[in-house]
Structure formats: C-alpha cells, structure tokens
Amino acid sequence: MSLLESLTSGQNLVLALVYGGIYGLLAVGIVLVYRGSRVLNFAQGEVGTVGLFVAYFLITKQGLPWWVGALGAIATAVAIGLLFERFVVRTMVSATRLSVAVATVGLLLFLLAVEFRFAGESPRTVRGPIDGNGLTLGGVVVSPTQILSLVVTIAVGLGLTLLLRKTDFGLGVLAAADDPTAVRLVGVRLSRVSAFTWGAGAAISALAVLLIEPTIGVFTPGFASELFVKGLAAALVGGLTSLTGAFAGGLIVGLVEIQVGSLTLTSTVPGIPTLSIFALILAVLLIRPAGLFGRAVASA
C-alpha cells in the first residue's frame, strides 16, 4: 500500500479512531494522577486488569449483568488505588516524585504476581456492555462497545476538566500538585485530594480496561500493561497535564500506529509500528517537552 493510499484509506482512519480512543481513555487516567500528584503511575493499567478479573468472575462465571461486574471491577480498582495511596504514597509524602513513580512499578509487579497466583495465564473473556453487530465504516466493523468507549473517553475527559477547573475541590487538586504547602495553608485537606486523585485514576483504569477488553477479545494477567505503554505514549504526546491532550494524544498515537502498520504490514522487520510510537514520543519531547497540549511544570 502506498503512502497516499494508506493516508486516505477509510479503513485505516476508522482503525486509528478506534484504537486512538482506547489509548486516549488510558491516557486520561494517567494524566489525572499526574496532574494531581506529579507522579507517573506505572500500575495504572494493571490496576484495571485486576478489576477485570473481578468483572470476569461476576459477569462470565456468575452470569450477573455487565453493570454489576463493572461496578465490582471499579470498586476493586478504587480500593487498590486508595490502599496504595494510603499506605505508600502518603508515607512517601516527602520523597521525590521519581521515588513514588518507582513505587508504582512495585505495585505493578505485585499486581501481576497476584494475577498469576490466583488466576493464571489462561485466556479469559468478558463480554462488552452492549450487544449487537455495530457499524461497518470503511470496511471496519466498529462495535457498540468501541463507540461507547469513544463517548466515555470524551465524557470523562470533559467531566474531569470541568471538575478540576470549575470547582473548589478540583482547583484544590490542581493546586495541591503545584504547591501543597499553600493548599494546606488555605485549609484544603491534602489527604482527601490525594485519595481522590489515586481513587479516581484507578476507577478510570478499570473503566478503560472493561471497555477495551471486548476489542482485544481475551485477556490474561498483564493485559493492560502493554496497552498502558501506548496510553502513556498518548499522554506524553498530548501533554501530561492536559486531559484534552490525552484524548488528542491517543488519536495521534493510534493514527501513527495504524498508518505505519499499514505501510509495513508485510515487513519482516518486527515491531515497526511500536518503534514509530517511540519515535513520535521522542520527537514530541524534543520539540515540545510539555507535550502538544501540556504546560511546563516545575519538577519535584
């Protein structure tokens, strides 16, 4: 396929939109935690995967409605987020943000170990929230769940943006990350802000993974870890401080991946689409370190 054919292919554009939406949804959670704590949460995807196992148990094994499973998944993820915040993040309040980020790697490894121990590698499936054949656009069947995930991504991004910009609590969340001392002095409870950030981030992770799983089809432990890398790429490209940028970054990453994948589909050199994403990150960071929609922040 030539470059022009690839760029104008309706199939590629639809795929880019579908996968971009997935990456964007993951990126929103990453950005939320980053904005609230200045920490990159490397366990962001895996927190959701643990929730997905709960959803599997409730929906697939117990035959309960999807929304019940989703609530169970989100509740589990939130619990993990809050526990991590309470017993790790809060105790590292004076540590560098880099140290806290490394602690999230520990959480990631711990969650993987738990998944392997209690669930194993066997592939599992969880049905999507909406049944049906979906729409065929550009030769691509877009499932109702994929459409829903795009809507949810936009809704969550907008909702959080409004919350953070238009409410006192939201402003407190943003301010807490920039200047926690000042926030404390004006009477905002930093513990509540921190708990919100990590709990909400975990909830978004669970929601994202629940909406992504039907697209991939089956999941195993570590399901979201690889997707997380692309979500992180989206967050970096869009700007770690911008929820709007997270969505836009997701679309850009999806577009690059699909276009490069199309052009190199039969190449015997493996992983070119993934390499192209890393190249994109490097390029953005070199040209605009804060990301396309982000703003520079002082490092901790």
Add this chain to the structure above:
Amino acid sequence: MRRHIRQRIGVGAASLMLVLTACSGAKAPQDAASDGSGDSELQADVAPGVEGAESAAPGSLAPGATTAPGSAAGAPAGSTGPGKSGGTSAGGSNGSSTGGTTGATTGGSRPGTAPGSSNQANLFAGALNTRGITSKEITICGHAALTYGPAFNATKDDFNVYYSAVNDAGGIFGRKIEATYENDDYKPATAIQAAEACKAKNPFMILGGIGFDQIPGVRNWAEQNKELYIHHIATDRDASSKQYSYTTQPSVEAVGRAFGELTVSKFKTKKVGILYRSSEFWEPGFDAFQSVAKKRGLNVVLSVPVTQNQANYTQALLQLKNAGAEVVWGWENTLALTQMVKQAKAQNYSPQWVAFPFNLTSQTLENDALTPPMIGLASWPGYSKGDYSGTFASYAADMKEFEIQYAKYRPGTDIEGVAGDLLWLNWVEQKRVVEMLRACGPQCTRNGFVGMLANGYRKTVGPTCALDFSGGRNNGSGNLVNEMETYRSPSGKVNWRSTSRCRKTFL
C-alpha cells in the same frame, strides 16, 4: 503463549526509562494401532542387581509436556503401537497393565543395549556417567513454563502422576523416578537459569518443556555444560552439531512443513493467508510452510508477520480479509491465536483456521472455534475427557488409565478443562520416557542411555506415534503428526480430536 507478562514488563521497563527521563525535566507411522493388550507401563521391572553407583537410570519427564498456555506448541509425538515390547530391549518393559497400550520395540538398532556394551556413548566421564541414578532413584529435572501452571489449574505435582503410578508399581528396575521442575517462565534467558538450577540437582538428564524460544538457548548451554538434554519442539538450526541434546519431537521446520502439506491437501484451491510470529525460532517453520506452498502451487495471498504479545491483530486480519484469504494459518502461540480468532470474528471474518491444537484455545473460543471447525496438527494424540468414540477409540484404554490415575493421585485436577490435553500429552510422553529408561536396562548409565539413542532406539509406545532415533538425535519423532479438528464433545466442551493419526505426510 505469550510470553507474556514478563516481556510486557520488559517493554514497560524500556519505556519506563524513557519516560522517567522525560519527566524528570518536567515512560504416524501407520505401524501402529494399539492393541490394548494391556501391557503395562506401570508395572515394576525387576531390577537385576542394580546397586551402587554403576547403576544408572534415566528418567523422565516428557519433553514438552509441561505447561504452557500461550505457548506454543508442540508436544509429544504420538501414535499407537501394536505390539508388545519387543525383543531387544534389555530389561525391557513389559508389564502389567493398566490399560495402556505399550508398543513394540521394533528392533531398531540395538535399542536398550545395556551399558557396558559397545553401544555406549562416551560423553560422560567417571562419576558423571552415573550421576542422577542410584539403585533406588532416578533424578530428572525439567524446565518448563510453570508460571502458566495456574492457567490450567495445574501444579507441578499434577505433572508427576504417571511417574507416581510407575513408582508405586515398583519403579524402573526398582528405582523410583524423582522428577522436579524449574520455571523457565517461557523466556529464553530464564530457561538457561532454570537449566542451571536443574544442573545443581545433579540429574540424570534435563528435560525441556514446550517453547520454541527457550530450547535453542538451553541446547547450546547443554552442549557447553555437557548436560544430557531431551527437549521439546525446536528449530533444526545448529542442532546437528549438538551431541548432548535429543528430541522426541518433530522440529519447528518439520511442523511447518506438515502444516504446509496439510493446507495443500485440504485447501489447494482456496486463497490462503498466514499470520506468523516474526522470530528467529518461529520463522523456520514459516519458511518450511512457504516452501511446500510454493512447490505445490498453494495460493498464498498474504503473509503477515506479527510480534510477540502483539495483542491487536485487527489490522492484519482486515488485510487478510481484503485479500480474500479463505484459509488462515496462525503460526503463533495459543493466546495469540485465541485473540486472532476473536478479533476476526469481531470483524465478521470467519476463515478456515489452521493452527496448533490446544483445548485451551477451543474451550476459550467455544462456538467461535466451531464456525467453521478449526483444524490443526500435533505430535500428540487428542484428548477429550470421557469421549472414547471415533479416533479416540483406538486409544480409549490409555485415556481411561489416564483418568483413573488422575482420580487416584490428583483428584482435584480438572482434566475436563483446559488442563486436560496438556496433562494428557505430558502423560503420554512420560510413558515413552519411562519405556526408554526401561529399555536402557538395569545397568543403565548416562553413556548407556545416550548410546542407546545414538544407535537408533526405536519403539512405539501407545498412544503416541512411533519413536525412532535411527534418523538422528533431532528426529526421534520421525516427523509423525496427528491431524486434528475442533468439535463439541459429549461433555459440552469444545475440544480437539484426532482425525487421522501418525502421518508422515499429507500429500
């Protein structure tokens, strides 16, 4: 099968460095047919005078038999085998029986020649010749992707049921098999660490479980460390020079060629697409398939390489669909294959899938694995708990024995579920290994064992296909494979069943 998590973490770790940096500034031979005579593999052999350090006895676990979801492929060779143990096995097996079908030792060249004869190899000097074998015990260690054991609700102990039964029946010439396992995590580097850990146990031999990617590295390691290594499916590349490694399995190349022949035989007039793992240890199989396809005029419309743990195959599948591929050969591990089929269905694309047959895939996919039924091939015979009809009938006695022994030793193991066929292939391969050890004789040593194989050990131990090392260390299977298809079993599970057994060619 995938390889999964750890590599995912690896990817994550790589990106971690990148991101942290960024952030700090502001990521068959037809010879067989079990006779069901009931020769038993479980009966004790009488160990004539095996005492002390001279005795030796190999032991072991089925190569390939271990865990491995997401893993790829292959496993024990299977086939039926008429007969009784044949004549030349020194000390041979025979046995009582518990329903199994032990095949005949067909003479080969001096199978089972006892140590001390001219057939001994000269690989192990001094005490190393009798390492891992005493008058009471044979020590075996296997590396396998134990990480994935829980996937099948199976533990290490679940893989030792056959040995437990043999041991309780008196062992091999009075020697009990002591088999342990080290986790290779389905990763090449970890596999070498696992082999090192095995070596520390001073085993008679080291066994290599399923995994195209781990075995070549361990094979090199075994050569350097002078360790006897019996392994599962691996590429032929660089194998011919290895003196310490043997396999009872067809090579990656042989399996790829067999898939090519199977596809030609069934879908010569169809448009064929391929999704294959882009990896040095998988591509030889793809190349072999392509070679057959080209020679036989198969219409391969598109071949798309995929990476390990790619997860998202929709773009590749849509291209195959656009190219009109009616048949798709999925040269990937179980997890990837399952994702491929699921994602193809999501795109209303239902080609004829040709792939490795694991119940893990078919039970996960359920109806999606039946529309249309998938076909595949493997060196082990299919297993579907409680179904003794059709091609299962030829080895129903073995299946029943398997079920009886699991009920006895590991009653909690779910052999009806995704673990069933893996434990089965482990079981049938262990039968074969036990027969090899018996054939080695009561005075077996490591040199004696290797000498026996090197001199063309041949035997059919049902229900696996004939084992014949006359073709060389890396061709014990004789490239015999079983053709399979998915079907809904009487239990309601979607499983694989054999449709033809122990085929050397499909053309």
